[in-house]
Amino acid sequence: MHSTLYNVNKSLPLERTIYRYTPADAIPAEFLQLIIPGAGTFFRQDPECDILSQHLTLGPYSVWLHDIFSKENIQLRTYTPTPIFNIQFMFEDSLPLPKAGYTLDERECNAFYLLPGQPQRAPMNADKKIFSFQVNIQPTKMAELINKFPQFQELMHGIHPRVSSRINPRPYHINAVCDMLICKFMTCHYGGTAAQYFLQRCVTDILVNFTAQHTDSQQPFLFASMVHTDTCHNIFNYLADHPHKTNSLASLAYMYDIDEKEMEQSFRQHFAISITDYMHMIKMMMVWHSLQTSSFPLSEISRVAGYQSTNELVNDLVAYYGVNPTDLL
Secondary structure (H helix, E strand, C coil), rough: HHHHHCCEEEECCCCCCCCCCCHHHHHHHHHHHHCCCCCCCCCEEEECEEEEEHHHHHEEEEEEEEEEECCCEEEEEEEECEEEEEEEEEECCCCCECCCCEEEECCCCEEEEECCCCCCCECCCCCCCEEEEEEEEEEHHHHHHHHHHHHHHHHHHCCCCCCCCCCCCCCCCCHHHHHHHHHHCCCCCCCCHHHHHHHHHHHHHHHHHHHHHHHHHCCCCCCHHHHHHHHHHHHHHHHCCCCCCCCCCHHHHCCCCCCHHHHHHEEEEHCCHHHHHHHHHHHHHHHHHHHHHHCCHHHHHHHHHCCCCCHHHHHHHHHCCCCHHCCCC
């Protein structure tokens, strides 16, 4: 019965070794608006489904965005030609993996260690739309990343060298930080080297956040964190709306009438990042975008961002993005 309902197989490479991108003039106009500047695209359209896959190589990361529209009942057959660490973020709908015994649910994220020759089959009902944002890392690149971000070692635990498997025992929620970073990634409309550095850092921050969720997954979600849910989201939104401001933890606790220690702990449990790191992240993004999209001089941007000098700001940007932004202007 299962094979009768989903007897139309559609291959979906999660990684490739040869990149023969689809020319833009071969992609229908309605799909062009989905394409990120600088991305290579693969597009297929037939009576059963439309599949648009976008690809960007960003330093150690191979990033894929898959938009899949099913017109009939189909079975996706995912595979990789090389071993990869694969971190997936699912949006718009869910996708069951019957052989694995679980479902890739909407607004959840998972990490996998995947090997060639071990495909997964995923039935997809007619008239369904899914979108997935995926980051692939070659094992050698993961070893290099761990030297820079030691916390990524947590993603190595429990993997089997000869068997594809999910790294996290249960899925994690796509929290507001990952949601924001993926949105920033997909709406970055300037191109060139400046975009490459920005997008690569977005992916790093996404993986840092996922790893923090993975590391903290055995910790109980505290009652105080549940009580302060609305307050944490209000703080998150306030800081996002005022990235240029320098806020102390004490002032935020006073502003929202919450114990400072409880505020820090609750924020971390909701968003898998400290308030201090979150404030630094959004300030760095604001400054980077201002440098690329505005005509204000660096000295003015530095003043608005609360820095004592432009040198202090440049040092922070170099540490965060790995390049002096003035070299890219």
